Amino acid sequence: MSIKENYQKIRSEIGDNVMIIVAVKGRTKEEIEEVIDAGAQDLGENYVQEAESIYESLGDKVGKVRWHMIGHLQKNKINKALQIFDVIQTIDSKGIALALNERAKRIGKVVPVYIEMNIGDEMTKSGVKGEYEVVEGLAKEISKMEFLRLEGLMAMEPQFDNPQDSISCFKKAKDIFERIGALNLPNVDMKELSMGMSGSYKIAIQEGSNMVRLGSAIFGAR
Numbered sequence: 001m002s003i004k005e006n007y008q009k010i011r012s013e014i015g016d017n018v019m020i021i022v023a024v025k026g027r028t029k030e031e032i033e034e035v036i037d038a039g040a041q042d043l044g045e046n047y048v049q050e051a052e053s054i055y056e057s058l059g060d061k062v063g064k065v066r067w068h069m070i071g072h073l074q075k076n077k078i079n080k081a082l083q084i085f086d087v088i089q090t091i092d093s094k095g096i097a098l099a100l101n102e103r104a105k106r107i108g109k110v111v112p113v114y115i116e117m118n119i120g121d122e123m124t125k126s127g128v129k130g131e132y133e134v135v136e137g138l139a140k141e142i143s144k145m146e147f148l149r150l151e152g153l154m155a156m157e158p159q160f161d162n163p164q165d166s167i168s169c170f171k172k173a174k175d176i177f178e179r180i181g182a183l184n185l186p187n188v189d190m191k192e193l194s195m196g197m198s199g200s201y202k203i204a205i206q207e208g209s210n211m212v213r214l215g216s217a218i219f220g221a222r
């Protein structure tokens, strides 16, 4: 099937309340244009530099989509990131949040952010530990930062051979998401739970995700 068919099929299969973030890392300009033409409204990119070159090459189409940073954000890339991304999904420390808040303040822009949570506690991945107290601590810090607006959680789960194995991870993420929301922190509006990738999105949605990040299910294997 074509990229367009893949996107539209998945779009029609999942509920309207679930957003699709099209993960575009490593894809060509033509592939990305095809998915935008198919109706995609939200793109996710892992690398600031790659995002920048795609962004420039897309011309008018750029304005049709929202850009989500879904890769690790480095401090020295914050200014560039602020020019491109509408949402930063990968806040995983007070330090990066403070740095982002400072730069956002300089340009007078309030930036929607999510806390990235490493729900499988893998050593190699970024993201905070998938423990309520840890996420709560960071959420309270972000709540105090005037130029950041915490709007969700992004959950990275381990690669399981059997997607069913991700269920307990997703349940944990959903539980943390709801508990943070219930705190009613000032300046925090916990509305998005970004959870589930190509191999796991159906289960993630069953477990309460309202935002899935899809690459290979739309573009094919990289």
Ligand SMILES: *Cc1c(COP(=O)(O)O)cnc(C)c1O
Binding pocket: 023, 025, 046, 070, 071, 197, 198, 199, 213, 214, 215, 216, 217
């Ligand atoms: C690449 C990537 C995805 C999409 O992965 P697929 O398995 O290709 O759907 C989702 N989230 C993040 C953070 C990624 O880096």
